[in-house]
Amino acid sequence: MNYPISYAADFGQRDPAPGVDALFVERWSPRALRKVEIPAADLRTIFDAARWSPSCYNEQPWRFVTSTPASFATFLDLLVEANQGWARNAAVLGFVFSDKKFARNGSDNALAVFDSGAAWMAMTLQARKLGLYTHGMAGIAWDRAHAALGMDPEQYALCAGFAIGVLDAPETLPEPARAMERPSPRRPLAEIWRQVG
Numbered sequence: 268m269n270y271p272i273s274y275a276a277d278f279g280q281r282d283p284a285p286g287v288d289a290l291f292v293e294r295w296s297p298r299a300l301r302k303v304e305i306p307a308a309d310l311r312t313i314f315d316a317a318r319w320s321p322s323c324y325n326e327q328p329w330r331f332v333t334s335t336p337a338s339f340a341t342f343l344d345l346l347v348e349a350n351q352g353w354a355r356n357a358a359v360l361g362f363v364f365s366d367k368k369f370a371r372n373g374s375d376n377a378l379a380v381f382d383s384g385a386a387w388m389a390m391t392l393q394a395r396k397l398g399l400y401t402h403g404m405a406g407i408a409w410d411r412a413h414a415a416l417g418m419d420p421e422q423y424a425l426c427a428g429f430a431i432g433v434l435d436a437p438e439t440l441p442e443p444a445r446a447m448e449r450p451s452p453r454r455p456l457a458e459i460w461r462q463v464g
């Protein structure tokens with residue numbers, strides 16, 4: 268589906284090195300979202316992209332649990348108030364869980380959350396490819412999400428919540444969110460990468 272483009276965001280605070288693909292640089296986390304129903308085929312594409320992520324022993328520990336229009340209010344109730352304020356206009360709300368144990372031998376999988384983060388990024392970039400945006404959320408009901416979503420807390424660690432949506436104009440947000448509504452800068456490359464030797 269072709270999703271409406273409401274405005275061209277200002278990427279002026281971003282200084283990618285030459286050659287970095289726009290897919291990475293132009294991924295950002297808007298809060299101004301327009302309520303649009305995402306066709307089932309697009310959602311399938313987004314979550315199938317996550318399926319191709321790498322993982323320790325190919326365990327694929329990521330589990331995505333997402334809302335439908337019928338369950339949206341239940342998912343919204345699992346966000347802190349500040350996130351509910353903007354996320355109510357998302358198309359889909361979801362949670363990333365991670366299987367804590369290796370299926371192969373039942374031992375603890377210390378890399379499960381790392382791998383689930385990689386899968387979340389894959390779905391995020393696929394969403395951008397389709398013209399959609401995601402927004403990760405730590406402001407969630409950590410103590411209630413497992414029970415509300417039927418996930419066994421012994422087996423699954425909750426990693427984060429997220430919203431998927433269509434970009435809307437910053438003017439639709441109240442302050443102070445409106446002033447923050449632009450792609451953010453990054454630490455210098457030299458701070459996050461050094462070569463040894």
Ligand SMILES: Cc1cc2nc3c(=O)[nH]c(=O)nc-3n(C[C@H](O)[C@H](O)[C@H](O)COP(=O)(O)O)c2cc1C
Nearest residue numbers: 294295296297350402403404405406407427450451
């Ligand atoms: C795991 C995770 C948790 C986050 N939690 C929240 C949140 O609870 N509320 C919110 O408004 N933004 C949240 N964010 C969005 C971050 O603030 C945002 O990704 C970061 O500032 C970088 O900006 P960008 O995604 O626009 O590039 C979260 C992002 C991630 C990845």
